[in-house]
Amino acid sequence: MKNRLANFTRIAPVYCFLISFFPLHISAQSSASDSSIVLSEIKVPSVYKKDNLLPETLNTNLDKKRVKLVAAANIMGYGGTMVGLYSDWYKNYPQTNFHFFDDNNEWKQVDKIGHSYSAYIEAYGSMEMWRWAGMSRRKSAWIGGLSALAYQSIIETMDGFSTEWGWSWGDMGANLLGTGLLIGQELAWNEQRIKFKFSFHKKSYDSPDLTKRANDIYGSSWTERMIKDYNGQTYWLSANLKSFMPQSNLPPWLSVAFGYGADGMFGAVNNIAKDKAGNITFNRSDVTRYRQYYISPDIDLTKIKTHSKFLKLAFGALNAFKFPLPSIEYNSKGKFGFHLIHF
Numbered sequence: 001m002k003n004r005l006a007n008f009t010r011i012a013p014v015y016c017f018l019i020s021f022f023p024l025h026i027s028a029q030s031s032a033s034d035s036s037i038v039l040s041e042i043k044v045p046s047v048y049k050k051d052n053l054l055p056e057t058l059n060t061n062l063d064k065k066r067v068k069l070v071a072a073a074n075i076m077g078y079g080g081t082m083v084g085l086y087s088d089w090y091k092n093y094p095q096t097n098f099h100f101f102d103d104n105n106e107w108k109q110v111d112k113i114g115h116s117y118s119a120y121i122e123a124y125g126s127m128e129m130w131r132w133a134g135m136s137r138r139k140s141a142w143i144g145g146l147s148a149l150a151y152q153s154i155i156e157t158m159d160g161f162s163t164e165w166g167w168s169w170g171d172m173g174a175n176l177l178g179t180g181l182l183i184g185q186e187l188a189w190n191e192q193r194i195k196f197k198f199s200f201h202k203k204s205y206d207s208p209d210l211t212k213r214a215n216d217i218y219g220s221s222w223t224e225r226m227i228k229d230y231n232g233q234t235y236w237l238s239a240n241l242k243s244f245m246p247q248s249n250l251p252p253w254l255s256v257a258f259g260y261g262a263d264g265m266f267g268a269v270n271n272i273a274k275d276k277a278g279n280i281t282f283n284r285s286d287v288t289r290y291r292q293y294y295i296s297p298d299i300d301l302t303k304i305k306t307h308s309k310f311l312k313l314a315f316g317a318l319n320a321f322k323f324p325l326p327s328i329e330y331n332s333k334g335k336f337g338f339h340l341i342h343f
Contacts, residue, residue, distance in 0.1 A: 061134060062133060062134040062135060063133055063134045066132060066133035066134065067133045067134070069133070070129045070130060070132070070133045073129065074126065074129075074147065078147075078151055082154060085155070085158070086158065090158050090161075090162060093162055093163065093164055094162075094163040094164070095161045095162055095163060096161065096162075096163045097161070098157075098160045098161055098167065099160060099166045099167070100160070100166050100167045100168070100169070101159070101160075101165055101166025101167065101168050102168070102169075102170070103168050103170060103171075103268070104168075104170040105269055106268035106269055107230050107262070107265060107268055108230070108262035108265060108289065108290075108291055110230040110233060110235070110260075110261065110262050110265075111230065112170055112171065112173075112174040113174065113235045113260060114174075114230075114233070114235065115152070115171050115174035115175050115178065116174045116175065116177045116178035116181070116196065116235075117178060117196050117197075117198055117235055118152070118175075118178065119148050119149065119152055119174070119175040119176075119177075119178030119179050120148075120178035120179065120181055120182055120196040121196065121320055122144075122147075122148035122151060122152075123141075123144045123145040123147070123148035123149075123178065123179045123182045123183070124144065124182055124192070125144070126143065126144035126145075126147050126148060127140045127141050127143070127144030127145070127182065127186070128140075128144075129144075130143055130144060137186055137190055138186060138187060141182060141183050141186035141187070142183060144182065145179035145180070145182050145183040146179070148175075148178070148179050149175055149176065149179045152171075152172070152175040153172070153175070156168065156171055156172055156175075159171075178196065181194070181196065189243070191243065193239060193240050193243040193244060194237055194238065194239045194240075195237075195238045195240075195255075195300065195319065196235070196236070196237060196238075197235070197236040197237075197238050197257065197298070197319075197320060197321055197322040198233070198234070198235055198236070198320065198321055198322065199233075199234045199236065199259070199321060199322040199324070199342065199343050200225075200226045200229075200232050200233050200234070200343060201232050201343040202222055202225050202226070202229070202232055203225070203229060203231050203232045209282070209284065210266065210284065210287070213266045213273070213282055213284070214229065214231075214266070217266070217267075230261075230262060230265055231261075231262065231263045231264070231265055233261060234259045234260065234261040234292075234294065234322070234342070235259065235260055235261070236257040236258065236259040236260075236294075236296075236298070236322045237257065237258050237259075238255045238256070238257040238298045238300065238322065239255055239256055239257070239258075240252075240253075240254075240255045240300050240303065241254050241255060241256060242254065242303070252300075252303040253299050253300050253301070253303040253304050254297070254298075254299070254300075255297070255298040255299065255300045256295070256296075256297060256298065257294075257295070257296050257297070257298040257322060258293075258294065258295055259292075259293070259294035259295070259296065259322070259327065259342075260291070260292070260293060260294070261291075261292040261294070262289070262290065262291050262292060263289075263290060263292060263331075264287045264288050264289040264290055265289050266282070266284055266287065270285065270289075271283070271284040271285055271287050271289070272284075272285060288333065290331050290332045290333050291331060291332040292329055292330075292331045292332075293329065293330045293331070294327045294328065294329050294330075294339075294342065295327065295328050296322070296325055296326065296327035296328070296342055297325050297326070298322060298323050298325065299323040299325075300319065301314075301315035301316075301318055301319040301323070302315055302316065302319050322342070324341050324342060324343050325341065325342065326338070326339060326340055326341065326342065327339045327342035
């Protein structure tokens with residue numbers, strides 16, 4: 001039976017598309033000179049003047065052409081992906097009545113954080129598209145967050161009818177955390193001070209049987225490993241320091257990131273594999289499964305000022321990933337480590 005990590009594989013093409021296209025599309029075409037958004041004249045409350053914050057826009061003029069483009073992009077993007085997911089994945093596996101599946105103890109919860117990251121990136125991409133179309137920050141945040149949650153819910157529903165999986169409340173909770181992180185920051189600060197990021201390094205395993213097992217469950221190519229190999233993934237919450245300390249002389253792009261990962265995993269809950277008859281085909285219970293916690297400086301690429309549309313394009317895409325910099329690690333085995341460059 002295939003393991004639960006395939007759930008991350010199914011959603012990967014969607015958020016990769018959102019990362020690479022939506023923020024770039026918006027960054028390249030949004031500017032003060034071509035914006036059609038017209039803000040109404042309002043009196044700014046003193047609290048906003050004191051904290052140097054802009055009030056929520058009361059009225060905006062939506063650009064009808066951009067609204068149509070955004071709506072079409074969402075329909076084609078989400079709709080096409082759902083059709084692709086079903087035809088390329090779900091129809092190839094047996095289905096049954098809707099049921100639930102508790103996978104909260106699997107993969108040291110790295111897969112759950114992957115769900116939160118995916119939901120956040122999808123919500124962020126959708127939010128920025130609606131802002132580009134002229135919608136207010138709060139409305140675009142709500143629509144972006146809820147549309148991402150709806151998409152994830154559809155995937156979870158299809159899981160619920162699959163014999164080998166099922167509806168996971170843990171997955172849905174993780175999706176809510178991702179969208180909540182985006183919506184909550186927009187409501188509280190009118191900006192994303194803390195960004196969800198991702199990094200990956202391809203693991204080299206030190207014995208033939210571990211390499212074979214990794215190839216079997218994670219794939220052998222770099223792309224497959226990036227999507228599937230939880231041992232090589234790190235998820236980060238990257239906080240922009242200048243946003244929290246606006247009066248400081250810190251550079252606006254400087255951030256500090258806190259990461260989470262795990263290692264030693266060659267199965268969902270243990271390092272034992274069995275065939276359909278129940279015979280053990282792989283047993284490396286001697287390999288310790290452990291959690292990893294990191295702290296590292298980071299760069300918020302969207303805070304780097306540039307007049308180049310190409311660089312804005314690149315920065316918008318790359319900011320979904322942690323910038324490679326040194327990191328300090330503490331793991332659940334009680335050991336510290338230092339990484340000169342953390343991918």
